[in-house]
């Protein structure tokens with residue numbers, strides 16, 4: 304980094320710094336003249352948007368932390384104080400709680416974009432894996448953050464999710480006690496969750512750095528899924544994409560502000576305005592919306608795996624659910640090796656495209672199912688059955704459909720170059 | 734000959750170096766481990782948390798057929814003074830047909846008193862059925878609304894996703910109307 308040839312800067316101060324530590328050269332190389340495929344669509348905005356949301360979360364979080372008290376007796380009241388008494392406290396908190404939602408919106412779009420256009424395929428496997436790591440860290444951070452206001456959903460969400468680990472044979476119980484620092488979710492738990500909630504976003508920041516580094520080594524994918532071949536295929540990052548990213552970001556922020564200022568509690572759950580009570584479980588525990596699809600997968604497994612007609616059980620329903628839930632994300636890690644089809648973009652893979660769109664619908668359906676009570680019924684069908692069907696499709700997509708399509712799928716003719724594809728598109732428009 | 738000696742020496746030197754490297758690495762690993770363990774162990778329950786681990790309960794105000802909830806180690810404990818009918822029901826069940834096979838006798842000190850941890854063994858919700866008027870589930874004990882587990886009058890799991898019976902804490906009768914949990 305920065306050890307190669309360096310061009311002199313006109314500004315003497317910049318030049319003085321840069322000749323000692325070439326940060327300006329680095330910025331210029333990676334964000335100024337950096338060549339980028341010229342055919343990005345708006346789906347390519349969401350990486351930058353996610354980055355802005357990460358910074359928003361860190362900034363609002365640090366200021367909130369100055370007013371927040373991580374103690375079971377005081378946490379709920381300290382958050383209420385932030386809402387009522389601290390100058391602009393309500394705004395900070397709403398920016399932070401809705402910020403988490405919008406961060407996830409951006410990242411989900413970013414991930415599914417990658418799946419649609421085959422961005423996970425070589426040479427970008429590691430870039431993709433780092434992205435999945437970021438997503439896991441985000442889930443951990445958001446889950447822990449939601450515990451901090453110490454409302455009923457905070458407490459019971461924490462209880463149910465930490466109890467997942469008790470499904471592990473033998474080590475399960477000791478692990479749960481260790482996570483809690485006691486015999487139930489209590490003050491030691493809240494205290495350590497706050498410490499971790501402060502730490503993890505900076506870990507995310509570090510992994511984002513690696514993610515972007517890896518991106519700048521192999522370059523961006525693009526909607527055609529073919530590599531740039533000549534200078535005709537690329538434009539410089541600045542000003543073309545600085546402006547396009549800013550434009551998309553503004554739209555995104557307008558939506559975000561609509562929620563922060565006009566529907567700040569729409570995405571939250573009213574029960575979290577009731578202080579945590581270890582003696583009363585809310586009738587219907589739901590996680591935050593961004594966890595719902597995975598929550599539905601967890602609940603879909605209600606059967607155990609063992610030797611039929613005996614009492615021998617290898618995997619209890621509880622453990623099965625936990626394995627399925629974590630497995631659902633773990634599959635993303637190996638996606639580059641499940642889908643070995645040489646063509647990246649779904650534009651040229653009609654079958655993959657169809658199955659992928661079904662997957663997105665399936666994922667949204669899982670989210671809906673996760674939001675409903677376990678015994679709910681829709682159109683006369685028990686939702687638990689639909690949950691199982693949707694879970695089955697989810698796993699089938701990765702474990703069956705991708706490998707089969709890799710071998711069998713016939714593709715449409717690829718364009719010669721990005722430039723040709725852009726020209727062809729412009730021609731068909733005029 | 735000279736050649737062989739050099740090769741010998743080299744092999745000799747290499748295995749010596751390997752040995753030193755391996756022992757150094759092993760000691761390093763032990764060193765790191767011995768520092769890491771205290772860090773990990775700080776997160777286990779502290780002494781004051783452990784010190785809170787017994788609770789004494791006065792049973793005298795509880796009427797037959799009534800239940801109360803007390804706190805023990807930050808968890809609810811259900812104490813139910815069972816009616817004759819409830820005791821009978823708990824005893825008459827065919828144990829071999831249960832999800833978690835336990836007879837009523839294994840779960841109690843004195844038939845009239847059932848003491849169980851009020852935490853669903855599925856994912857940790859607090860089942861309802863302790864207060865009068867609450868749903869007691871299909872088996873007259875408790876019902877967990879989170880994912881629908883039914884417990885009987887001995888606190889045993891009878892239906893639903895929970896894998897185990899409600900846990901029975903360690904407790905002893907200090908007198909006829911006083912117990913110590915933990």
Ligand code: HEM
Nearest residue numbers: 360361364365367368371400403445448449451452501504
């Ligand atoms: C990856 C970035 C982050 C995510 C996804 C995230 C997520 C969350 C969530 C979902 C909540 C619960 C909001 C509510 O319902 O009230 C929360 C609360 C909180 N977070 Fe964060 N957070 C992030 C970064 C940070 C950082 C860097 C800090 C700085 C210490 C921080 C400090 C806090 C505090 C003090 C609270 C409790 C106050 C409140 O509930 O509003 N967060 N966080």
Ligand code: FES
Nearest residue numbers: 853855856877880
């Ligand atoms: S926690 Fe009780 S049924 Fe799931």
